[in-house]
Amino acid sequence: MSEARSTLHDVRAYREEESSNAEGGSRITFDLSSNELVLPPLPTVLAGIEEGLPRLARYPDPAARDLTREIARHLCLSDDEVAVGPGSAGVLQQILLALCGKGDEVVYAWPGFDAYPLLVAVSGAMGVRVPLTVSGDHDLDEIRTRVSERTRVVILCSPHNPTGTVIDHGELHNFLCSLPDHVVTVLDEAYVEFDRGGDPPGMPQVLREHRNTVVLRTFSKAYGLAGLRVGYAAGPRQVIATVRKTAIPFGVTRLAERAAMLSLRSEGELRERLAAVAAAREELTAGLRELRLPVLPSRANFVWLPLASAAESFARAAATAGVKIRACPGHGVRISVGEAEAHRTLLAALGRRNSRVGIL
Ligand SMILES: Cc1ncc(COP(=O)(O)O)c(C=O)c1O
Incomplete structure (x- = not known):
């Protein structure tokens, strides 16, 4: 059997080790x-998506032209200047495959x-990791070095996952x-709507001012379409043209295309939702801080x-209470904003833990 690409030797398939509803033996409720x-998904999307169901026996438009046009107009x-794909992770894979190879x-x-x-490993390139600063920010000077x-390619992420x-x-x-000039910057804006309280009309200046920049966005997060897999890149024509070539055929389904288009037309519904998420995030932050936990x-x-x-023992304690959170071993934990009940369960468990074993 021929050998796999050498950069794949030391990586695992994405989240291969996870099971869906158990964590370290604990039953997960949240x-x-x-x-x-x-x-x-937004009410308009739920109401309108059924229209696409009878046509599921047909392949979707390979270029998802309606959605591409709608995103371009929106921005x-x-x-x-727009390439859509199966989630922004899928589009990022297309970008890296288009631009990188062995030795890069x-x-x-x-x-x-x-x-x-x-x-990065799939593309055949080597990853160069630059530690965040103590405040959880990109160290742009070090990245430049x-x-x-x-x-x-340089990948920047703002708001940054996992620090926010x-x-x-x-x-x-x-x-x-x-x-x-030989470097393309991918600005991953998977969470940008949460920061701006909505999706602003018009692309940020960044694309016009910097010819080698590609902005990556998704419908998975603020729009609540993670299960449908649709995202996009916006950037210079020459880059977008090659990124389209590395797409898997029919990667964006008809339902995903329709749901994304309806999402873009539902700005008012989106804003309401973002306000609710921001309020819940602030409550969660305050609750954690009351327990004297450090929260950025x-x-x-x-x-x-x-x-x-x-980080790991903290995540285990949360799992024991039935709440799955994400540990980055040696760095910290990331907790997604969730249901009020999930926050209450987590905070109660952490409070009990604090009184028994101290803060951590
Ligand atoms: C920073 C960042 N970029 C991209 C993605 C991928 O999102 P999707 O492929 O669902 O669009 C995620 C998902 O968690 C993310 O956190």
Whole structure:
């Protein structure tokens, strides 16, 4: 049998080790580990999606042209500046496959979205991880230092998963100006709607000012369509043209396309929902702080506790109470904003734990 790509030797399939409703032997009632929304898709989407059901025997449009056009219009871009795909993780894979190969490097902050190492390995490139600062921010100076002749892509994430911090606009601008021409920056904005309280009309200046930048967005998070798998990249025409070539055929289903289009037309419903998520996030933050736990201010639908070596035991304690959260071993834990009942259950369990064994 021929050998697999060498960069795949040390990576596992995405979340291979997880089971769906048990964590370390504990029965899970609430899952706050994946930054999903606990609300259903927007009402307009639920009401309108059925229209696509009778046509499921047919393949979808391979280029998802209606959605591409709608996104482009929404962002004041042209159609050839947008590529849609099966989730933003799928689109990121397309980008890396299009731009990178053996011997190339992809630089990103760590801890970060846990699919980055795998997607980089799939492309054949090597990942270069740059530690976050103590405040949970990107260390842009260090990232710049690690950019070399071999670097093809830099991935930035704002709001950042897992810390919820955002990159300052001025610092982003200076950073992008400092990069050499052979480097494409992917700005992963999976959580941007939570930060801005909605999806602003018109793409951020960043695409017009920086020709080598691609913005990555998703319908999985604020729009609540994680189960349908649809996301997109917006960027320079030449990059988008190659990114489309690495797509799997028919990667965006008809239902996903329709749901995403309806989502974009439901700005008012989205805003209501984002306000509810922000309020729940602040309540969760306050509850954790009352227990004298360290919580970073978050601009996304999750919070981050920089617990360092206590991260895993903390996540185990949460699982014992039936609440699954995400541990980044050695760094901290990430808790997604969830149902009020999930927050109450978690806080009660942590309160009992505090009184028994101290803060951590
Ligand atoms: C930072 C970041 N980017 C991208 C994704 C991928 O989202 P999707 O593939 O569902 O669009 C996630 C999912 O958790 C994420 O946290």
